[in-house]
Amino acid sequence: MPPAPCYFNLMTLFLLSCVPPKRYLMLTEKMVKTLNDQVAMEGYASFLYLSMAGWFDYKSMKGCAAFMYRQSDEEHMHMMKIFRYLLEMNAHAVSPGIKQPLVEFADVKSVFEETLAHERRVTKSINDLVELAIEESDHATYAFLQWYVAEQREEENLIRTILDTITLIGHGSQSLYFIDKEIEAINQAEVAENGKSKKNEE
Numbered sequence: 001m002p003p004a005p006c007y008f009n010l011m012t013l014f015l016l017s018c019v020p021p022k023r024y025l026m027l028t029e030k031m032v033k034t035l036n037d038q039v040a041m042e043g044y045a046s047f048l049y050l051s052m053a054g055w056f057d058y059k060s061m062k063g064c065a066a067f068m069y070r071q072s073d074e075e076h077m078h079m080m081k082i083f084r085y086l087l088e089m090n091a092h093a094v095s096p097g098i099k100q101p102l103v104e105f106a107d108v109k110s111v112f113e114e115t116l117a118h119e120r121r122v123t124k125s126i127n128d129l130v131e132l133a134i135e136e137s138d139h140a141t142y143a144f145l146q147w148y149v150a151e152q153r154e155e156e157n158l159i160r161t162i163l164d165t166i167t168l169i170g171h172g173s174q175s176l177y178f179i180d181k182e183i184e185a186i187n188q189a190e191v192a193e194n195g196k197s198k199k200n201e202e
Contacts (some may be wrong), residue, residue, distance in 0.1 A: 001035035010060040017043040019094075025032045025089075025090060025091060026089040026090050026140070027089050027091050027138065027141065028136055031132060031138060031141060031176055032091045033069075034129055034132055035082055035111055035129070035141075036092075036096070037125075038125060038126070039079050039082050039083050039096055040092065040097075041081035041121075041122060041125055042076075042082065042122075043075075043076075043079045044096075044098055044099065044101065045078075046073075046075035046078075046117040047072070047098050047129070048101040048102065048118060049071040049075060049115070050068070050069070050101075051069035051102060051103050052068045052102075052105070052111050052114075053065045053066075053067075053069040053072060054103075055070060055103070055104070055111070056111070059176075061108070061176065061179075061180045061188065062180065062184070063106065063180040063181060063182075063183045063184025063185075064183045066184065067184070067187040067190075070131050070187060070191065071115075071120075072192070078148070081147075081184075083095075083139075085144055089140070102114065106177065108166060108171050108179055109163070109167075111161065112162050112163050112166065115159050116159040116163065119152065119156050120154050122152060122155075123156060126145060126149060126152055129145055129148075130142065130149065133145060158186075158190070161186070162183060162186065163185075165182050165186075166179055169189060
């Protein structure tokens with residue numbers, strides 16, 4: 001009499017074949033979480049600057065609005081750059097929930113003061129990420145973050161320049177036209193510089 005088929009062994013083999021292979025993580029869990037937190041921070045910045053752009057547009061300050069629309073687009077690019085890096089490193093990139101940004105501002109100067117304060121928070125967050133990369137000897141992430149280190153230096157310098165310009169002109173109601181024109185010129189210069197940089201990269 002032939003032996004009965006071993007259903008248990010066949011079922012075990014079937015179940016084992018259905019188990020996906022263990023994912024090889026190129027980043028620590030702590031680094032993945034911290035990078036995903038940065039994704040959320042960059043996403044919030046994009047929506048904050050979009051809110052500021054809308055406020056300026058509503059006030060008919062088209063130059064300031066254009067500057068903030070561009071800033072919003074840049075922050076979205078910053079967010080996606082980290083999002084894609086996580087996926088490249090075989091990690092789970094999480095689409096963030098974005099809290100409601102500010103929608104009302106006292107005046108033009110307060111908008112750029114809030115912008116500078118937020119950029120400083122982002123700079124601290126990036127620096128903390130760099131420190132974590134050093135602590136974990138994560139050379140790939142350390143190298144990746146250097147672009148953000150340089151970007152934050154430039155962003156803070158740009159917003160400080162705008163605040164200095166507003167201080168020189170004055171931010172009363174009679175100065176709004178001149179502030180708007182100055183920031184429109186700054187924005188156009190930034191667009192031209194970014195376009196030149198992209199051409200050089202090609």
